[in-house]
Every structure is written in C-alpha cells, then in structure tokens.
Amino acid sequence: MxxxxxxxxxxxxxxxxxxxxxxxxxxxxxxxxxxxxxxxxxxxxxxxxxxxxxASGTHMGVGSCAGSTCHGRNEADGEVVRQDELWRWQEESTPGGAHARAYRVLGEPRSLAIGKKLGIGDPRSAAMCLGCHSTPAAAKGPRYQVSDGVSCEACHGAASGWLASHYATGTSHARNVSQGLIPLxxxxxxxxxxxxxxxxxDAPGQFVNHRIMAAGHxxxxxxxxxxxxxxxxxxxxxxxxxxxxxxxxxxxxxxxxxxxxxxxxxxxxxxxxxxxxxxxxxxxxxxxxxxxxxYDEEDARPAKLGNPGRPIPSGMPPxxxxxxxxxxxxxxxxxxxxxxxxxxxxxxxxxxxxxxxxxxxxxxxxxxxxxxxxxxxxxxxxxxxxxxxxxxxxxxxxxxxxxxxxxxxxxxxxxxxxxxxxxxxxxxxxxxxxxxxxxxxxxxxxxxxxxxxxxxxxxxxxxxxxxxxxxxxxx
Known part of the structure; x- marks a missing residue:
C-alpha cells in the first residue's frame, strides 16, 4: 500500500x-x-x-508478556493498561500488525525472490535480513523465538532486568528505565x-543497501x-x-x-x-x-528541475x-x-x-x-x-x-x-x-x-x- x-x-x-x-x-x-x-x-x-x-540484557521472548493477567487479553479492559497489547501487535487488519508479520514476510514469494537474486539463500536464515525482520538478541531466554519477528523487546529493550519489577506494587517508570526499559x-x-x-x-543486518533494494526490497x-x-x-x-x-x-x-x-x-x-x-x-x-x-534524441530535454538547495554540477546525483x-x-x-x-x-x-x-x-x-x-x-x-x-x-x-x-x-x-x-x-x-x-x-x-x-x-x-x-x- x-x-x-x-x-x-x-x-x-x-x-x-x-x-x-x-x-x-x-x-x-x-x-x-x-x-x-x-x-x-x-x-x-x-x-x-x-x-x-x-542491548546487553537477556531477551525473554513474547511468551513472557502473553499471560491473560499481563498483555495477552482479548479485550482492552485492564485497569492500568489495556492488557490487549499483544492482540493489537498481531492484528492482521491494521498497520499495527506489521512488526509481528516482519519475520513471516521473509518466507513470502517476493522475499524468496530477493534472497535468490542476492545469493543469500532463504531470507529466514540470512543475517542480512534478520537484523530488522526479527529481534536481534545477544542473550536469549527459553521463550525467545526468532519467528516472533519484531517483538516487544525490539522496541522496549531486553526484559531480563525489568520484566518482574515493571508490574510490581509500588514500582515506577523511572525505576524500570534504570533497569533497562527503553523510555519510548x-x-x-x-x-x-x-x-x-x-x-x-551499522549493526549486522540493519542496513538496506542499494543492492538489496535493486533486488526488490x-x-x-x-x-x-x-x-x-x-x-x-x-x-x-x-x-x-x-x-x-x-x-x-x-x-x-x-x-x-x-x-x-x-x-x-x-x-x-x-x-x-x-x-x-x-x-x-x-x-x-x-x-x-x-x-x-x-530522452536521448537530438532535442533531448532535461527531466530534472533545478534545486536551489543543492549546489552541485548538472548531471551529478544528489x-x-x-x-x-x-x-x-x-x-x-x-x-x-x-x-x-x-x-x-x-x-x-x-x-x-x-x-x-x-x-x-x-x-x-x-x-x-x-x-x-x-x-x-x-x-x-x-x-x-x-x-x-x-x-x-x-x-x-x-x-x-x-x-x-x-x-x-x-x-x-x-x-x-x-x-x-x-x-x-x-x-x-x-x-x-x-x-x-x-x-x-x-x-x-x-x-x-x-x-x-x-x-x-x-x-x-x-x-x-x-x-x-x-x-x-x-x-
């Protein structure tokens, strides 16, 4: 779209x-x-x-957030937070589901064709792709799955330091941040x-260069x-x-x-x-x-307008x-x-x-x-x-x-x-x-x-x- x-x-x-x-x-x-x-x-x-x-903490995985008393409810009826956050993250009908779909799209025909053109094999196992289509983790807990795509911890940070404390009685946002939660x-x-x-x-798999785009990205x-x-x-x-x-x-x-x-x-x-x-x-x-x-005929005319913000020679890509x-x-x-x-x-x-x-x-x-x-x-x-x-x-x-x-x-x-x-x-x-x-x-x-x-x-x-x-x- x-x-x-x-x-x-x-x-x-x-x-x-x-x-x-x-x-x-x-x-x-x-x-x-x-x-x-x-x-x-x-x-x-x-x-x-x-x-x-x-970055240095352990990624606990989406399953660690999925309890019905946490973020895994089907209805947004939580007293403090909605508690249906995982459902919204996964919702196929909205742009909000794009992060959850990130790994899955690597197996679709377009992605497989890109992988073939680049000579990297299956994109689902290619480091060139997984840096952005999954959640890079130096340390992985038992519930971490690469197939979760761009998961909770990709944005909120590795949860090992703050997972247990962020819902504890008397905790504060400042304390959670001090333990590794990213203050979004x-x-x-x-x-x-x-x-x-x-x-x-410049991290592995997080730079879509021109060759990747030329292959179809x-x-x-x-x-x-x-x-x-x-x-x-x-x-x-x-x-x-x-x-x-x-x-x-x-x-x-x-x-x-x-x-x-x-x-x-x-x-x-x-x-x-x-x-x-x-x-x-x-x-x-x-x-x-x-x-x-x-246009390369005799009366060829330039297709590009002059740009006052770019003092570069004619014909040079900006x-x-x-x-x-x-x-x-x-x-x-x-x-x-x-x-x-x-x-x-x-x-x-x-x-x-x-x-x-x-x-x-x-x-x-x-x-x-x-x-x-x-x-x-x-x-x-x-x-x-x-x-x-x-x-x-x-x-x-x-x-x-x-x-x-x-x-x-x-x-x-x-x-x-x-x-x-x-x-x-x-x-x-x-x-x-x-x-x-x-x-x-x-x-x-x-x-x-x-x-x-x-x-x-x-x-x-x-x-x-x-x-x-x-x-x-x-x-």
Whole structure:
C-alpha cells in the first residue's frame, strides 16, 4: 500500500478509536551549539547507558508478556493498561500488525525472490535480513523465538532486568528505565530505536543497501510520529500521562527529522557503508534523480528541475535530503538563531559531494553535529500552536517549496503537514471536526505523491500549497 493509503486508514482509525493523531557571526553560533551539547551531555549519556543495558540484557521472548493477567487479553479492559497489547501487535487488519508479520514476510514469494537474486539463500536464515525482520538478541531466554519477528523487546529493550519489577506494587517508570526499559516516551530514545531499522544502522543486518533494494526490497522511508501512530498499541490516558507525560506530536516530528538526518550522515561517513568497491553506496542518493525516463534524441530535454538547495554540477546525483529539507523548515521557526549556520552547512555538504569523499565526509560531520544540537533543542521545546502553523507555512513557502524536485522530499513534506495538523488536534489546539473537514485538500497532496513514476514536482507544489492555504483558515 502506498503512503496515502496508510494515512487514509490511520485517519479513519483515529476518528473511531479517539487517537487524534494521523498524522512537528559564526563564532557566536558555534558557542550556542557548544552550550547545547554541554547542557545535554548528561541526558545523552543517560540515553546511551539505557540503550547499552537494553542491548546487553537477556531477551525473554513474547511468551513472557502473553499471560491473560499481563498483555495477552482479548479485550482492552485492564485497569492500568489495556492488557490487549499483544492482540493489537498481531492484528492482521491494521498497520499495527506489521512488526509481528516482519519475520513471516521473509518466507513470502517476493522475499524468496530477493534472497535468490542476492545469493543469500532463504531470507529466514540470512543475517542480512534478520537484523530488522526479527529481534536481534545477544542473550536469549527459553521463550525467545526468532519467528516472533519484531517483538516487544525490539522496541522496549531486553526484559531480563525489568520484566518482574515493571508490574510490581509500588514500582515506577523511572525505576524500570534504570533497569533497562527503553523510555519510548522520550523523542530521542524512540527515534533512535526506530531508525535502526527504518533508516539503518551499522549493526549486522540493519542496513538496506542499494543492492538489496535493486533486488526488490522496498525503498526505506520513515517519519517517527506518523509511524508511531500507525503501530500504537496503548492508550494515552490519565495514568499514562501521570507516569510518562503527554506526547507532543510536533516535538516528536521535529526530533525525528533531526535524528534521521544525523543517522543518515553518520552512516554516510562510515567507509564500510558509504562506499562499495569503487562506487559510492547509492542508498544515500535521491532515487528519483536517477530513476527517470531518459530522452536521448537530438532535442533531448532535461527531466530534472533545478534545486536551489543543492549546489552541485548538472548531471551529478544528489544526496537524499528529504530530512534535510524538513529540518530547514523547522529550524527557521523553532531555532532561528541556528538557521543561517544550518543552511550554510547543508549547502556546503551538497557542494562537497562534488569535491570527493574526504571533503564530503568532513562536511557531513559538521552538519551532523548541528543536527544533533537541533535534536537536543527540539526535545526541550513545546512547539506552540503558532510555531506549528508557522512550520507548515514554511514547508510550503517560496523559501522551501523550490527544493521539492524529487519524490522522497515531497513525501516527507505531505507527511509533515498531516502530522503537524494532527498534533494540533491531539493537543486540543484544533478540533477534530475542523481537521477532518480539510481531509480532501490533504488527500490531494497525497495523491500527488501516490506513485513515484507519475510524480510531477510542479503539480505537487501546487497541491501542497493548496492544502497549507486551506489549513491556514484554522489559525
């Protein structure tokens, strides 16, 4: 199903279930960046320590969570949590069942064909696939099964340290986190976990390179708030908010964009991932810039529009900058004092790609540090109603819109507008009825990115602009 189909289903689900989220000079700036890192060093170290504990513990398996007094009920009638979480995780009829199906799809014809083309045999036993289609575990308890796919502990962390204590009388969320539970309510922690598979990491079996996609694997795309909502299996009731706080979808979106860019640039800088033989790893490039119709007659005309955000020579494939573009819109509104440095570094990175591997990696590292600082900044920001509307306006503005020349960035843009509007509904700043009344305009923007081969940049920009102009009436 294309992304527009997922969103349409999500919008309907949100109305029925009440989940109203369908869809967030240079020396002075250098001092600001430094202050961000110093202020947040302790927090970053805590997140790293928690991730380390989660990775080093024993994975107890889905069966350890499946009791009828725990998360294995058929009805959502628990007093504290729903207690039907496993049922929702497994539900075939919704996007929420995708994680439970992850291992099973490796045995389907498409996956078997990919395995044959890659020469890896059965994908169900191939390390190249199991890093994301199962739950990698250094230590496995007696109930662990690789066939469970992306299980509870893939996201919540190895449960050996906190399984018994997390339901004990008098326990606290903070205590569970100290024992290895991953604090997924924290935008940076959640994005870090999700990005391992939904964008990639340098761990075994967690990087879908261009060869894998050429063999038939779907293109990797991700937006943390939207995908979280699609797979949500809990209710954010009063008890949840008391223990973990209320989710701010706009913050989740913004932090996710910053961390996705940081992750992409980090992977690009690794020799074993950024290159393959004499070629660069094409995973990092914008697919649509190469996968276009070719005109080679005498009056051949270029199929590509000029992009002011990419100062690269004509004919050179550009880096996939979908998250970079979204961050440009966010930084202008939520961290304006960093906007100039960010834009300079982003353009500098694209320009360095034409100069060679070494200057490109150096430029990537500079931009990556700024992305990390923005993730820290955004993780502490409330994203007011006015800021959220301003970010949506910025995405469709004359400053950003000309950068929508390729499919990937355009998909991120329409997901962003829908996510940010949905966040306003969730925060009670826009009524659900008002947002629903704009569905037709938003769907027009989705239709413009419904299929990569029919994507037309100018038509998309008009559709996105129309949706944002309509949303403006809610201010």
């Amino acid at each position: 294309h992304i527009s189909g997922h969103i349409s289903r999500l919008w309907a689900i949100s109305r029925v279930d009440g989940v109203q989220a369908a869809f967030a000079v240079f020396s002075c700036l250098a001092l600001v960046i430094g202050a961000f890192f110093i202020a947040n060093l302790a927090g970053a170290e805590r997140l790293e320590a928690q991730a380390s504990r989660a 309510e924290n935008a940076k922690a959640r994005a870090g976990v999700c990005l391992d598979c939904h964008l990639g990491s 779907p293109r990797i795309a991700f937006e943390v708030d939207l995908f979280s909502t699609l797979t949500q299996h809990h209710d954010e009731d009063a008890d949840y908010r008391q223990r973990k706080g209320k989710t701010n979808s706009m913050r989740m979106w913004a932090v996710g964009q910053a961390m996705a860019l940081e992750r992409s640039l980090s992977l690009f800088g690794k020799p074993g991932l950024g290159t393959e033989g004499m070629f660069p790893e094409f995973y990092f490039f914008d697919c649509h810039s190469c996968h276009r119709r070719i 880096y996939n900058d979908e998250n970079m573009i979204m961050l440009s819109a966010a930084v202008r509104i939520a961290a304006p004092e960093l906007a100039s440095q960010y834009e300079t570094q982003a353009r500098g990175f694209h320009a360095a790609m034409a100069q060679g591997r070494v200057p490109a990696v150096e430029a990537a590292n500079r931009l990556r540090q700024t992305a990390m600082a923005l993730a820290d900044r955004f993780s502490r920001s409330d994203f007011t109603r006015a800021q959220t509307f301003a970010i949506m306006e910025s995405i469709a503005s004359e400053a950003i819109s000309p950068r929508f020349t390729d499919y990937e960035g355009s998909v991120q843009a329409v997901m962003a507008v829908d996510t940010l509007l949905s966040g306003l509904v969730t925060q009670g700043q826009v009524t659900a009825g008002s947002a629903t009344s704009l569905r037709a305009q938003i769907n027009q923007a989705y239709a413009a990115v419904a299929e990569p081969n029919s994507y037309k940049p100018l038509e998309f920009r008009r559709a996105l602009g129309g949706a944002v102009r309509t949303i403006r009436s809610l201010q």
